[in-house]
Amino acid sequence: MTEISEIPSLLVKSGGKTINLTFKNDILSIVKLKNSSPNKFNNSISVEIKVLVPGKKLRLTNFIFEVITAEQAASWVELVRDAAYKNSKPNKHLKLVINPVSGKGGAEKIFNKDVKPIFDAASCTYDITRTERVNQANELMRTLDLKNYDAIICVGGDGTMYEVMNGILSREDAVDVTIPLGTIPTGNALNISLHGDSHGSDVAQSTLTIIKGVPMKIDICSVTQGDKRFFSFLTQSYGIVADCDLGTENMRWMGDIRFIIGTVQGILAGRRYEDWEILNDDLYLFYCGKTPWVSKEFIIFPCALPSDGLMDLVIIKRDGISKTKFINLLKCASTGAHINFNENRQDGYIGIDGERVPFEPFQVEVLPRLITLLSVDGNYCHVNI
Ligand SMILES: Nc1ncnc2c1ncn2[C@@H]1O[C@H](COP(=O)(O)OP(=O)(O)OP(=O)(O)O)[C@@H](O)[C@H]1O
Incomplete structure (x- = not known):
């Protein structure tokens, strides 16, 4: 006999159309109903499937199937539930962190209208913290009793997820935390990357990923700046990308168009960055190497590591620095302090996952597989490369 869990889909007719429902993705729950009105099968029983x-x-709806006996109904319920939750835990209990000011301020409304009915249909339960200030999500995660939940869900943007991750990774038991994180995207930017498919920015699809998704380990970057440490899951940016994001915070009300305006502003202002250049300039110094020292008193590459597979490079341009400053800079090289020498540009934007940090040097280290996310199938995205 074929078991339901081996059948990939269920064909139903609705509004004259035949719909092919897969157990893995589409079926949220099944319950046995007591029929209120008697029919030709005296005492017949129905089951309701929510999909x-x-x-x-994605459209939330239900189908009712009439079965003859209570035993048949019970066996339908058991078989369909097992098939629908073969790869994921049913009836999850979630911790939701809703950021009411994310995006254009509609997170609460989006949750009630588009998310809550799906969680309810899947019999997921939850308790909610609505953030009332910056950093509240971070503080909450430092002490929350995680064993009470199956997943932590951010209803917000990248900033909310950033706070949640930084809070979790600041816990004393951080290395033992395996609880998966998920997100309902109500912010402006990059949540799409977290759910790993082209529907990642879709609220219903993200809700489904939380209900049916599988855990996926991701690397986290540890970013140190002075004596501070940030945990970053997206990007570290300096240059036009940081300027067009962080430099346009005051234009949030415009939505995504602020990123275009920020880029145009940066180009018109003729800002220059040291990311990638062809060097035709007249240089004071171009020095590339693998070991820290030029001589005992000249530590030109204080950050060089023995086996990092990288070469270190120092470039000083004539037009970027006065002779006096160049001499002062060389004096600092006996201790390696020249790498902290003030740049021409005294102020600007540096973004860690889109959040502004001080305009100071920073260092990034990758910590492998530190955080678990709920994902569609354990991958970020499928590309034809
Ligand atoms: N009640 C609140 N009032 C003001 N700020 C808040 C409140 N709750 C959370 N925040 C802050 O709002 C900031 C922005 O949130 P978030 O990044 O989630 O939304 P977004 O900026 O719209 O989205 P994205 O980062 O994806 O563009 C976060 O840094 C968070 O600290």
Whole structure:
């Protein structure tokens, strides 16, 4: 006999159309109903299946099937539930962190209208913290009793996820934390990357990923700046990318168009960055190497590491620095302090996951597989490369 868990899909008719429902993705729950009105099967029993119907936009609906006996109903319920939650835990209990000011301020409304009905249909339970100030999510995660939950879900943007991750990774038991994180994207930017498919920015799809998704380990960057440490899951940016994001915070009300305006502003202002250049300049110094010292008193590459597979490079341009400053800079090289020498540009934007940090040097280290996310299938995205 074929078991339901081996059947990939269920064909149903709705509004004259035949719909192919997969157990893995589309079926959220099944319950036995007591029939209120008697029919030709005296004492007959029905089962109700709640589904997210696939299509351009996911649509929540239900189908009722009449079965003859209570035993048949019980066996339907058991078989369909097992098949629908073969790879994920049913009836998850979630901790939700809702940032009411994320995006254009509609997180609460989006949650109530588009997310709550799906969680309810899947019999997921949750308790909610609505953030009332900056850093509250971070502080909450430092002390929250994580064993009470199956996943932590951010209803917000990247900034909310950034706070949650930084809070978790600042806990004393951080290395033992395996609880998966998920996100309902109500912010402006890059959440798409967290759910790993082209529908990642879709609220219903993200809700489904939380209900049915599988854990995926991701690397985290440890960014140190002076005596501070940040945990970064997206980007570290300096240059036009940081300027067009952080330099346009006051234009948030415009939505995504602020990123275009920021880029145009940066180009018109003729700002220059040291990311990538062809060197035709008249130089004071171009020095590339693998070991820290030029001589005992000249530590030109104080950060060089023995086996990092990288070469270190120092470039000093004539037009970028006065002769006096160049001499002062060389004097600092006996202790390696020249790398902290003030740049021409005294102020600017540096962004860690899109959050502004001081305009000071920073160092990044990758910590492998430190955080677990809920994902569609354990991958970020599928590309044809
Ligand atoms: N009640 C609140 N009032 C003001 N700021 C808040 C409040 N709750 C959270 N925050 C802060 O809001 C900031 C922005 O949140 P978030 O990044 O989630 O939304 P977003 O900026 O719209 O999205 P994205 O970062 O994806 O563009 C976070 O840094 C968080 O600290």
